[in-house]
Amino acid sequence: MSTVEHFTDLQREAIEWRRYLHQNPELNFRVDNTARFVAEKLASFGINHIETGIAETGIVALIPGDGGDGPTIGLRADMDALPIVEASNKPWSSRVSGKMHACGHDGHTAMLLGAAKYLANTRSFKGCVALIFQPAEEVELPSGGLKMVESGIMDRFNISRVFGMHNSPGIEVGHFAICDGPILASQDDFDIVVKGKGGHAASPHRAIDPVVISAQIILGLQTLVSRNTDPTEALVISVTKLKAAQAYNIIPDQVEMAGTVRTLMPGLRDFAERQIRMAAEGIARSAGANVEFKYIRSVPVTFNHTQETSLAIKAARDLVGSSAVDGKIKAQMGAEDFAYMLEARPGAMIYIGNGSTAGLHHPAYDFNDDALPYGIGYWVNLVETVLGA
Known part of the structure; x- marks a missing residue:
């Protein structure tokens, strides 16, 4: 297995790729320039099997060992940016108004490109590596x-297996974190329209006030968590x-409200949909109003499979040592559409340290280039761990 020192030479090149992509962010499925850049780099590495235009602008490239x-195992990176005005003040800040790589x-793309260059040169593994470059992670449905x-x-x-x-x-940069089982929550979204009877604010007795009813619904929804679910289930x-x-x-006449539901227990999605509807309808009817209700299943639970999680931990620890890899991190309530790939095939997602930077989706965020050789090395070690010749 390789240590991070094997990948420092690739870091300089990966920094150039990463900063170019950062300056030229694209949104959703329209990551045409990014996809073209990725495909050209892959071809320059001597990778012959490159399929573009998957899910509009996605790419899958194959490296046989x-x-x-x-x-064949899949390694996935996402390519899209966010509609945020950048405030990082870095020399390589976004050149596109209102768009930035805030996540x-x-x-992610630069690290997988670095691993692709290394693996295409060495090919010291059995089977095949499928490099998956995905658009539109940040959109909801269909992602x-x-x-x-x-x-x-x-x-x-x-x-046969897929990793993210x-x-x-x-x-901390140079550290990794992962856990077996749920690592990120599902995301569902709901819309409620409370329909009452409008009127003058000075004569509330002649109206059916949907604002007050909406306030009661908002407070009522909180008891679904605090009093209707097992406190050990998120x-x-x-x-x-x-x-x-x-x-x-x-x-x-009406109030429109919307919100989100997050859980680590797939069964609670059914519970939440049913109980939110019942609570909203019951509160509204008791006040003489009606509701329209829509519940949208967005992203499932991101679920790490046991064997693949163990392989990910081994690959990371071989790179940076046991003390720098937390194998039992607590699950978080954010959501990730890599969950769909983990539903289709066994696999695992791991976190790589970005250091003490601004948080994800913050205007001042920037990916830490010091993390690049660690990410490249993790991918290479994972391939050689799972597909060792």
Whole structure:
């Protein structure tokens, strides 16, 4: 197994790739320039099998090993940016107004490109590596991960296992973190329209006030977590949008609200949908109002499989030592559409340290280039661990 010193020469080149991508962010499925850049780099490494245009702008490239027959494993990186105005003040800040790589996908892409160059040169493994470059991780439905799975990449490229990696501000550079089982939550979203009877704010007795009813619904939803679910089972219900009248003296006819549901227990998604509907309808009816309700299943639980998690831990510890790899990190309530790939095939996602940077999705965030050789080395070690010749 390789240590990080084997990959420092690649770091300089990977920094150039990463900063170019950071200066030229693209959103959603329209990552055309990014995909073209990735495909050109892969071809320059001597990789012959490169399929583009998957799920609009996604890429899968195959590197066969020199060790003979074996399975194919997938390594996934996401390519899209976010609609945020950058405030990092770095020399390589975004050149595109209102768009920035605020989640580190530029770094994810650069690390997988670095691993691709190394593996294409050495090929000291059995079987085959499928490099998956995915668009549209940051959108909801249908996301890039879902569309790539639905396009049939797992069967078409005979992928038997799939692995992901995401940077994590707050974890020291050169450190990794992972856990078996749920590592990230599912994400569902809901919309509720409370329909009452509008009127003058000075005569509330002549109206059916949807603002007051909405406030009662918001408070009522909190008891679904605090009093209706097992406290050992994580469930978060947050109302995040509220739209009512546009004037001080109007009681509106209706109020629109929306929110999100996060859980690590797949069964609680059914519970949340059912109970949110019942609570909203019951509270509204008791006040003489009605509701329209919509519940959207967005992203499933990101679930790390046991054997693949062990392989990921071994690859990381061989790179940086046992003390720098936390194999029992607590699950987080964020969501990741890599979950769709983990539903399609066994695999695991690992966190790589980004140091004491601004948080993900923050205007001042920037991927830490010091992490690049660690990410490249992890991918290489993982391939040689799983597909060792």
